[in-house]
Amino acid sequence: MRKVFYISDGTAITAEVFGHAVLSQFPVEFDALTIPFVETQKKATEVKQQINDCFITTGERPIVFHSIVKPEIRDIIYSSEGLDYDFLNTFVAPLEQQLGMCAVPALHRTHGKANESYETRIEAINYAMDNDDGQTMKHMDxxxxxxxxxxxxxxxxxxxxxxxxxxxxxxNYPFTEDDMDNLTLHAALKRNKSKLFGLTINPDRLHEIRQSRMRDSRYSSLRQCRMEVKEVEMMYRKERIPFVDTTNHSVEEIATKILEVTGLKRHMF
Amino acid sequence: MRKVFYISDGTAITAEVFGHAVLSQFPVEFDALTIPFVETQKKATEVKQQINDCFITTGERPIVFHSIVKPEIRDIIYSSEGLDYDFLNTFVAPLEQQLGMCAVPALHRTHGKANESYETRIEAINYAMDNDDGQTMKHMDxxxxxxxxxxxxxxxxxxxxxxxxxxxxxxNYPFTEDDMDNLTLHAALKRNKSKLFGLTINPDRLHEIRQSRMRDSRYSSLRQCRMEVKEVEMMYRKERIPFVDTTNHSVEEIATKILEVTGLKRHMF
Structure with missing residues (x-):
C-alpha cells in the first residue's frame, strides 16, 4: 500500500482534506500518516528522515501533501525523497499575478483562532447543543x-x-409518537415558520436504525416507522415546510442542501 | 471586493476548504459564493452565465475554484470568463504517472455516504452527545x-x-465547584485512565467567558476561575494526565494536538 504523508506547520487538516479528495479519485487504498505542527527545522529534519526511511523500507517514494508556510521549513521537506504536492503554493503564484499583489503567508490563518468569527462559531455550537432534540423551546426565536x-x-x-x-x-425539534394523533406545530415553531426545515427518511432505513437502538419495540417496528414518516411528510406538505430525505446523504450533503434551499449565509473558519 | 466562486457537483466543501486556504494567504477580503450540486449541463450553463455577468458588472474576472468530476460539466465552467483553479485535476495527472494507473473519478466520493466508515462517524457523534458534560458515567468504558x-x-x-x-x-467530564475541596477521579475515570486528557485555560479568559454566561456570580468571579484552574492543573500533574491549554487555540488545533499526544487513530470522511 502506497504511503502518504500529510504535513503542516498547522493542524494539517487542509492538507488532509485536499489530499484525501485527490487520492479518492484513485481506485486503490493508501496508508496515510498525518504530521501536524512541524514548526521547527529540527522537527522538519526528523520528518524528512521519516520520509526517507519509508522510501528505503518500501522501495516506493512516499506521496507528500504539505501546506507549510515558512520557506526554511518547507525546503527541508522538499529535499526529502517524497513526491511533493505543494497544493497551496502551486496556486499562489498565478493568483499573485492576477490580483497584482504579493501573498503574505501567515501561520495558522485557516484553522487558527485569529479569525474574529471564531466566537460566532463557538456560540453556534453551544446553541446547537443547548437546543437539541426540543429540550427547550425558550430560545427558538x-x-x-x-x-x-x-x-x-x-x-x-x-x-x-x-x-x-x-x-x-x-x-432541532422531534415529533414523537405522542404527537402523531394530532400533528401540529408548537407556538414557538409557528412564529418562526420561515426558519423551519424538515428532514425525512426512508421507513425501512429508519426501522434498521431504531432496531439497533431498541430492538423489537413498538418504537422500532416497521409499521410505526412507516406511520410516523407518512404523517410528518403530510404535515410538511400541508404547512409548506421545505424538506430533504436524509436516507442516502451524508451530513455534509444534508447541510449543503439546506443552505442551498434556505439561502442561509455560511461563515467560513 | 474580488468575487470568488466555489463550484462543485458535490457539496463544494472541499473547494471551499481549499480555496479558503489559498486565499487566506492574501491580505485582502474576497466576496465568496458557493454553488453546490452542479450536476447537469443546464445548471452548469446557468452558473457560467452568472460568472460572466459578474465579470461584466465588476470588470474583473471572478476567481473560480471548482471540483467537478464529469468532463462535460467541467468544460462548461472552463469556458466561462472566470479564472479557473482546477485544484483537483492539477494534481491528478502527475499522480496517475507516479502510481502507474488511471484515476477513476466518481461523484460524491469524499463527502458522500458511500464511505463504509460513515456509520462509525454517526455513532461517534451520538456518543459525544450522549456522554457530554458528565451526564452519565455508564458508557465511559x-x-x-x-x-x-x-x-x-x-x-x-x-x-x-x-x-x-x-x-x-x-x-467529556466537568470538574465543578463542589469537586474542588477534594479533587479526585471518579471510579469510571480511574479505570479508564489511559483515555483521560485534560483541558485547561487562562483564568482571565475563563472569567470573561463565564461573565458572558452568568455575570457577577461566584461562578464567574476571577477568584473562582483562578482557584479552579489551579486545582485542576495540580491534579493533572499529580495524576500524570496529559493536558493542553485551549486559550489561544481553535477546536481544530486542540483536536489535532490531542491526536498527536495520544496517538489515537483518526478516520477520514
Whole structure:
C-alpha cells in the first residue's frame, strides 16, 4: 500500500482534506500518516528522515501533501525523497499575478483562532447543543434554522455539523409518537415558520436504525416507522415546510442542501 | 471586493476548504459564493452565465475554484470568463504517472455516504452527545477518549469536533465547584485512565467567558476561575494526565494536538 504523508506547520487538516479528495479519485487504498505542527527545522529534519526511511523500507517514494508556510521549513521537506504536492503554493503564484499583489503567508490563518468569527462559531455550537432534540423551546426565536423530524432521522448530526462547519445556530425539534394523533406545530415553531426545515427518511432505513437502538419495540417496528414518516411528510406538505430525505446523504450533503434551499449565509473558519 | 466562486457537483466543501486556504494567504477580503450540486449541463450553463455577468458588472474576472468530476460539466465552467483553479485535476495527472494507473473519478466520493466508515462517524457523534458534560458515567468504558476540565474551558466543542471530523468517541467530564475541596477521579475515570486528557485555560479568559454566561456570580468571579484552574492543573500533574491549554487555540488545533499526544487513530470522511 502506497504511503502518504500529510504535513503542516498547522493542524494539517487542509492538507488532509485536499489530499484525501485527490487520492479518492484513485481506485486503490493508501496508508496515510498525518504530521501536524512541524514548526521547527529540527522537527522538519526528523520528518524528512521519516520520509526517507519509508522510501528505503518500501522501495516506493512516499506521496507528500504539505501546506507549510515558512520557506526554511518547507525546503527541508522538499529535499526529502517524497513526491511533493505543494497544493497551496502551486496556486499562489498565478493568483499573485492576477490580483497584482504579493501573498503574505501567515501561520495558522485557516484553522487558527485569529479569525474574529471564531466566537460566532463557538456560540453556534453551544446553541446547537443547548437546543437539541426540543429540550427547550425558550430560545427558538434566536435560531437561524430549526430542523424538524421524527426520532433518528438525522436531526442532531445535521444541526451540529451546520453549527461547527458554518457557524449556523441550528435548533432541532422531534415529533414523537405522542404527537402523531394530532400533528401540529408548537407556538414557538409557528412564529418562526420561515426558519423551519424538515428532514425525512426512508421507513425501512429508519426501522434498521431504531432496531439497533431498541430492538423489537413498538418504537422500532416497521409499521410505526412507516406511520410516523407518512404523517410528518403530510404535515410538511400541508404547512409548506421545505424538506430533504436524509436516507442516502451524508451530513455534509444534508447541510449543503439546506443552505442551498434556505439561502442561509455560511461563515467560513 | 474580488468575487470568488466555489463550484462543485458535490457539496463544494472541499473547494471551499481549499480555496479558503489559498486565499487566506492574501491580505485582502474576497466576496465568496458557493454553488453546490452542479450536476447537469443546464445548471452548469446557468452558473457560467452568472460568472460572466459578474465579470461584466465588476470588470474583473471572478476567481473560480471548482471540483467537478464529469468532463462535460467541467468544460462548461472552463469556458466561462472566470479564472479557473482546477485544484483537483492539477494534481491528478502527475499522480496517475507516479502510481502507474488511471484515476477513476466518481461523484460524491469524499463527502458522500458511500464511505463504509460513515456509520462509525454517526455513532461517534451520538456518543459525544450522549456522554457530554458528565451526564452519565455508564458508557465511559466505550470511549476512545475522555476530556476533562473546568466548566467552559472548551470540552464540548472539542469532543464534538473530534467525533465529527475524526470519528472518535469522545466523552467529556466537568470538574465543578463542589469537586474542588477534594479533587479526585471518579471510579469510571480511574479505570479508564489511559483515555483521560485534560483541558485547561487562562483564568482571565475563563472569567470573561463565564461573565458572558452568568455575570457577577461566584461562578464567574476571577477568584473562582483562578482557584479552579489551579486545582485542576495540580491534579493533572499529580495524576500524570496529559493536558493542553485551549486559550489561544481553535477546536481544530486542540483536536489535532490531542491526536498527536495520544496517538489515537483518526478516520477520514
Amino acid at each position: 434566536e435560531a437561524d434554522l430549526i430542523l424538524l423530524g421524527v426520532s433518528r432521522c438525522g436531526k442532531t448530526p445535521s444541526s451540529l455539523y451546520l453549527s461547527m462547519q458554518f457557524g449556523i445556530k441550528a435548533a | 466505550e470511549a476512545d477518549l475522555i476530556l476533562l476540565g473546568v466548566s467552559r474551558c472548551g470540552k464540548t466543542p472539542s469532543s464534538l469536533y473530534l467525533s465529527m471530523q475524526f470519528g472518535i468517541k469522545a466523552a
